[in-house]
Amino acid sequence: MTALARRRRPRLTRTFSIAATALAVLTLAGMAVLFAAQSLPVWQHAGLSYLTGTEWFYRDESFGVASMLYGTIAVACVAVGLAAPIGIGAAVATSELLPPHVRVAVKGAIELLAGIPSVVFGLLGVLFLRGFVYDGLDAGGFDPLSGDTLLTAGVLLAVMILPTVMTLSDDALRAVPDTQRKAARGLGLTRVEVVVRVVLPQAARGLVSAVLLALGRALGETIAVYLVVGRRDNQFPESLLTLRPIVEPGQTLSSKLGGSEASVAWGDPLHWGAIVGLAVVLLALVTTVTLVGTALARGGVRDAR
Amino acid sequence: MSPGRPAAPHRGAPLPHSMQRPRLGLAALIATSLLSACGDSLDARSILRVNGSTTVNPIAAEAAEVLRDELGVEIHVDTQGGSSGGIALLGEGRIDIGMSSKPLTDEDRRRYPDARFVAHRVGEDAVALVVSADVWNGGVRSLSRESMRGIYEGRITDWSEVGGPEQRIVFFNKEPGRGTWEVFADWLYGDADDAPSVSFPEVGGNEETRNKVGGTRGAMAPLSYAWADGKEVFALALETRDGVITPTPESIGSSDYPMSRPLFLITDGDPVGDVKAFIDFVGSPLGRDIVRRHGYLPSPAVTPGE
Numbered sequence: 001m002t003a004l005a006r007r008r009r010p011r012l013t014r015t016f017s018i019a020a021t022a023l024a025v026l027t028l029a030g031m032a033v034l035f036a037a038q039s040l041p042v043w044q045h046a047g048l049s050y051l052t053g054t055e056w057f058y059r060d061e062s063f064g065v066a067s068m069l070y071g072t073i074a075v076a077c078v079a080v081g082l083a084a085p086i087g088i089g090a091a092v093a094t095s096e097l098l099p100p101h102v103r104v105a106v107k108g109a110i111e112l113l114a115g116i117p118s119v120v121f122g123l124l125g126v127l128f129l130r131g132f133v134y135d136g137l138d139a140g141g142f143d144p145l146s147g148d149t150l151l152t153a154g155v156l157l158a159v160m161i162l163p164t165v166m167t168l169s170d171d172a173l174r175a176v177p178d179t180q181r182k183a184a185r186g187l188g189l190t191r192v193e194v195v196v197r198v199v200l201p202q203a204a205r206g207l208v209s210a211v212l213l214a215l216g217r218a219l220g221e222t223i224a225v226y227l228v229v230g231r232r233d234n235q236f237p238e239s240l241l242t243l244r245p246i247v248e249p250g251q252t253l254s255s256k257l258g259g260s261e262a263s264v265a266w267g268d269p270l271h272w273g274a275i276v277g278l279a280v281v282l283l284a285l286v287t288t289v290t291l292v293g294t295a296l297a298r299g300g301v302r303d304a305r
Numbered sequence: 306m307s308p309g310r311p312a313a314p315h316r317g318a319p320l321p322h323s324m325q326r327p328r329l330g331l332a333a334l335i336a337t338s339l340l341s342a343c344g345d346s347l348d349a350r351s352i353l354r355v356n357g358s359t360t361v362n363p364i365a366a367e368a369a370e371v372l373r374d375e376l377g378v379e380i381h382v383d384t385q386g387g388s389s390g391g392i393a394l395l396g397e398g399r400i401d402i403g404m405s406s407k408p409l410t411d412e413d414r415r416r417y418p419d420a421r422f423v424a425h426r427v428g429e430d431a432v433a434l435v436v437s438a439d440v441w442n443g444g445v446r447s448l449s450r451e452s453m454r455g456i457y458e459g460r461i462t463d464w465s466e467v468g469g470p471e472q473r474i475v476f477f478n479k480e481p482g483r484g485t486w487e488v489f490a491d492w493l494y495g496d497a498d499d500a501p502s503v504s505f506p507e508v509g510g511n512e513e514t515r516n517k518v519g520g521t522r523g524a525m526a527p528l529s530y531a532w533a534d535g536k537e538v539f540a541l542a543l544e545t546r547d548g549v550i551t552p553t554p555e556s557i558g559s560s561d562y563p564m565s566r567p568l569f570l571i572t573d574g575d576p577v578g579d580v581k582a583f584i585d586f587v588g589s590p591l592g593r594d595i596v597r598r599h600g601y602l603p604s605p606a607v608t609p610g611e
Contacts, residue, residue, distance in 0.1 A: 057502035146521040231507040249506040262385040264482040279380045
């Protein structure tokens, strides 16, 4: 290889990488700008009440996303509330307590779950989870309307984000150097105490980041939520402390976007703007959560070194 | 998470032979992926795309099965977005035939000025108010328009108020854009546009509606009559000034039953070629058999326009 060719090689790679990165960034920026532009009519029509209004009646041209924001956050909270303890617990088991060959098998099995398409989860939810939740709520005295509730969607999402939480938590736990564990054992701590007192606190940042990144996926999940959430608009509780809305049908940002109203809205600038506005809100939400999650992850690794 | 990486070649030294070949592989990979992206459009011309209402879908799907072998052309039948979805896709030129269970409106024609919609009537269907088994067995066999309005507007919330068991009424509204909903609202309020804005749990296509009503106590929803099988869900009779009318093929055909609606296959302009063959087939005696077999009534003749 000539000396000239050797000098050209790194420059070509650099140019190609920069071009690819630019393409990705421009696509994201272009998307955000396009959404913002198309949603302009609804901002002019409703202003800030678009975000704070709890009523969405498209035929009366009244657009408020607060009820859907509530639904999204409620479903996400249920999902994270179930997936975080189980996922982190599983990660503790695989990274700290299980022997290596068992660890590989368990981790592989859980990561298989991550590869299952969302619509399969949605159909399983319709087939089994809905009936289970309906009967369960009935037995618990809640007098449910049907098996389609925010709770059902939350449980389904928990199963879907579990592999993500588990894998990322496992990585966070393994980033804690072994010297810490050895030193703790040397001081006489039991295995459980080592995990609880030494490893978990050090990996805390990474664990929070794992949960946040999984939350980012949960916020945007559409098909599975669409099939089991009930899709009832304007469910905003009088008091945020009651649990009643969780066992009632509701609507989330993603289930509204995945529904048929988008096709009905096409052609009417205001209605279409309102629908695209939902996408803008969802994009902002997911971006924020993901950015915070990624920032925390990076910080965690630096601390452990 | 950070496995050891093989040592990078020392800067200035030639690439070892094992690292030169992957560059060809990479180039081949990029070329293949770019080429495969062009592949799709070559097949598009020989596919007949049908889309729209879930009510008309069984007819179109079976007709497609028969014609696929006869015409030797790929026919894709899908149900995206119901009747409105079918009209929208046809207006945008993305499909060849739209399926609709409601008549075309001026609004539809105005929204797609470049398309000339021609509606071909292929059958009749009725919209029934279906209830779950516990409501039917609890004695509710018919409903008046006033009672239905009360339920829709949230004034009547328990089946005991309309002669049934003590059970909360769980009404599943149809998604916006569904032909079934338009027919239901037209009957309830004279014009679907006059229907008040309400918040009920929503269902999409006929299959989902039947599943959810069948699996929930105290449930009711508007549903295509052909899908009310009398096992999972049960069709109520309507109390009108002329008496109690049960939805049957006779009462639907004679228009005694108020919520009957025509089923359409819609084309952009007059049909030609494969599209014409499809439409003609559905209107032929074999096609009318298919319509009948799926629980609908065949139209007297396939005529354009409506």
